[in-house]
Amino acid sequence: MNEAAARTPARPAEPAAFDVDVMRREFPVLSRRVHGHPLAYLDNGASSQAPRAVIEAVDDYARSHHANVHRGVHTLSEEATARYEGARDRVARWLNAASRTEIVFTRGTTEAVNLVAQSHARPRLRTGDEVLITHLEHHANIVPWQMVCEQTGAKLVVAPIDSRGEVDPEAVEALMGPKTRLFACAHVSNALGTVLPVERLVASARARGIATLVDGAQAIPHSRVDVRALGCDFYAFSGHKMFAPTGIGVLYGRESMLERMPPWQGGGDMILTVSFERTTYNSLPYKFEAGTPNIVGAVGLGAAIDFLDSIDLRGAHAHETALLEHAHAALAPIAGLRLIGTARRKASLVSFVIDGVHPHDLGTVLDQDGIAIRTGHHCAMPVMDFFGVPATARASFAFYNTFEEIDRLAVSLERARRLFGGDVG
Amino acid sequence: MELKDLYRDVILDHNRTPRNFGPLEGASANAAGSNPLCGDRLTLHLRIAGDRIDDVRFEGHGCAISTASASLMTEAIKGRTRDEALALFDRVHALLTDDAAAPDESLGKLAALSGVREFPARVKCASLCWHTLATALKSSVPESIPAVSTE
Numbered sequence: 032m033n034e035a036a037a038r039t040p041a042r043p044a045e046p047a048a049f050d051v052d053v054m055r056r057e058f059p060v061l062s063r064r065v066h067g068h069p070l071a072y073l074d075n076g077a078s079s080q081a082p083r084a085v086i087e088a089v090d091d092y093a094r095s096h097h098a099n100v101h102r103g104v105h106t107l108s109e110e111a112t113a114r115y116e117g118a119r120d121r122v123a124r125w126l127n128a129a130s131r132t133e134i135v136f137t138r139g140t141t142e143a144v145n146l147v148a149q150s151h152a153r154p155r156l157r158t159g160d161e162v163l164i165t166h167l168e169h170h171a172n173i174v175p176w177q178m179v180c181e182q183t184g185a186k187l188v189v190a191p192i193d194s195r196g197e198v199d200p201e202a203v204e205a206l207m208g209p210k211t212r213l214f215a216c217a218h219v220s221n222a223l224g225t226v227l228p229v230e231r232l233v234a235s236a237r238a239r240g241i242a243t244l245v246d247g248a249q250a251i252p253h254s255r256v257d258v259r260a261l262g263c264d265f266y267a268f269s270g271h272k273m274f275a276p277t278g279i280g281v282l283y284g285r286e287s288m289l290e291r292m293p294p295w296q297g298g299g300d301m302i303l304t305v306s307f308e309r310t311t312y313n314s315l316p317y318k319f320e321a322g323t324p325n326i327v328g329a330v331g332l333g334a335a336i337d338f339l340d341s342i343d344l345r346g347a348h349a350h351e352t353a354l355l356e357h358a359h360a361a362l363a364p365i366a367g368l369r370l371i372g373t374a375r376r377k378a379s380l381v382s383f384v385i386d387g388v389h390p391h392d393l394g395t396v397l398d399q400d401g402i403a404i405r406t407g408h409h410c411a412m413p414v415m416d417f418f419g420v421p422a423t424a425r426a427s428f429a430f431y432n433t434f435e436e437i438d439r440l441a442v443s444l445e446r447a448r449r450l451f452g453g454d455v456g
Numbered sequence: 457m458e459l460k461d462l463y464r465d466v467i468l469d470h471n472r473t474p475r476n477f478g479p480l481e482g483a484s485a486n487a488a489g490s491n492p493l494c495g496d497r498l499t500l501h502l503r504i505a506g507d508r509i510d511d512v513r514f515e516g517h518g519c520a521i522s523t524a525s526a527s528l529m530t531e532a533i534k535g536r537t538r539d540e541a542l543a544l545f546d547r548v549h550a551l552l553t554d555d556a557a558a559p560d561e562s563l564g565k566l567a568a569l570s571g572v573r574e575f576p577a578r579v580k581c582a583s584l585c586w587h588t589l590a591t592a593l594k595s596s597v598p599e600s601i602p603a604v605s606t607e
Contacts, residue, residue: 391521
């Protein structure tokens with residue numbers, strides 16, 4: 032039992048067993064209608080919805096406590112600072128970080144990866160050094176490395192995926208050579224749902240003295256992550272995919288790594304003293320948080336973590352697994368439907384194409400039935416190229432989704448298939 | 457608004473069976489358009505003699521709206537002059553984006569695209585081929601036609 036739980040008397044010893052109907056009532060948006068139908072929100076991989084607890088925490092902060100942080104001696108500034116730093120404590124505990132100084136607030140996963148690329152990798156990389164990633168990465172875990180490779184003369188090396196969309200750890204390990212300085216990979220693929228064997232990959236990299244970054248954007252909503260057990264040097268994720276607001280994210284960095292990194296951006300809050308001759312930088316994590324941060328976003332993230340702490344998370348995750356199995360069964364009978372990404376370990380999303388129906392048209396037809404899915408390349412164009420498709424449709428589930436919503440998805444897909452295929456059978 | 461307003465029979469038909477689809481021998485201008493977010497890509501081939509579009513064909517892949525729009529466009533502009541085709545571009549553009557645009561009888565089958573403006577996210581699909589055409593026609597040096605995107 033962690034400290035927070037011990038200090039919070041209102042929390043029941045055991046949360047009530049997971050019940051999806053009860054859970055849905057915590058998410059106000061789920062009761063709205065779209066084009067006359069109840070909303071079926073199946074686009075959680077892009078962004079999840081916020082529970083009442085997060086909405087109310089954000090509202091309460093804005094109504095009663097807002098001021099700038101780390102600056103004033105007045106009451107509101109102290110309250111805002113306490114809430115902002117309190118959120119950092121929650122994140123540190125949630126991730127099992129060794130210290131709160133290892134938690135840097137960013138705009139999101141993308142900014143966290145860029146921070147590591149520019150502050151950790153750029154000063155260290157030399158011509159001929161290698162940065163190793165995998166073929167299934169989101170653009171946010173490709174482009175920052177391409178940029179730093181261009182800046183330093185290092186080389187980007189890409190480990191392959193197979194036809195299931197899996198990453199073979201032996202193939203990755205074979206590419207970890209004497210010149211590999213950094214290994215970065217997704218924990219869960221956003222386009223395919225593949226859960227990567229990150230524990231093994233991180234251990235292999237560490238054994239070879241290679242720094243590691245894990246992009247946890249798609250993993251953090253579906254699993255408890257323990258960064259110390261995982262052993263990675265950096266772990267990045269976004270608040271808005273785990274029921275918090277947009278514009279707030281986290282870079283976890285091992286303290287010994289962050290200590291050696293220069294600030295990335297300059298400005299207020301990241302300094303101790305400034306004169307025109309010399310500036311001394313603030314301590315961790317503040318040296319990486321230049322300027323007024325997204326205070327309200329951090330408050331929302333803290334509330335999202337409290338919310339997740341208060342529910343039967345194991346039951347919620349079991350429900351997500353059941354949703355995935357149900358989706359696979361519901362989509363299987365649809366003629367011409369091909370799943371893109373059939374990894375044996377998958378997060379709860381299905382990416383697919385239907386012969387003769389462009390994903391974009393599927394998206395429009397489904398929207399008319401009140402069903403929200405993502406269509407497009409999912410910021411993973413190399414994955415699309417690998418599977419020889421321009422785009423896919425993706426339904427991504429959260430624990431508040433239902434079997435009935437997935438049944439509606441299947442009915443709507445069948446309707447779209449008939450509309451575009453001209454098939455009345 | 458109804459789905460049938462967007463996906464009218466003419467649109468579905470031209471999506472299933474695109475007209476003037478494929479390469480064009482002796483093309484005098486080729487222009488590429490792509491909307492990378494949707495995965496729509498098309499190449500327009502034009503054979504222009506003097507001022508007149510003698511022949512036009514297209515290749516590529518895209519959603520039903522973008523494919524049907526390109527197919528309908530090739531039918532509509534074949535045999536027209538540059539200026540006539542550009543004037544048609546303006547009228548189709550108005551049809552797709554201007555809520556106040558009056559029904560234009562002279563647009564013929566192209567009027568089937570009028571439902572698109574009720575679906576703002578799809579306007580870029582319908583307009584991709586038209587912007588690609590306009591870029592090709594306005595470019596004086598065929599070799600330097602820039603790639604087009606409506607995203």
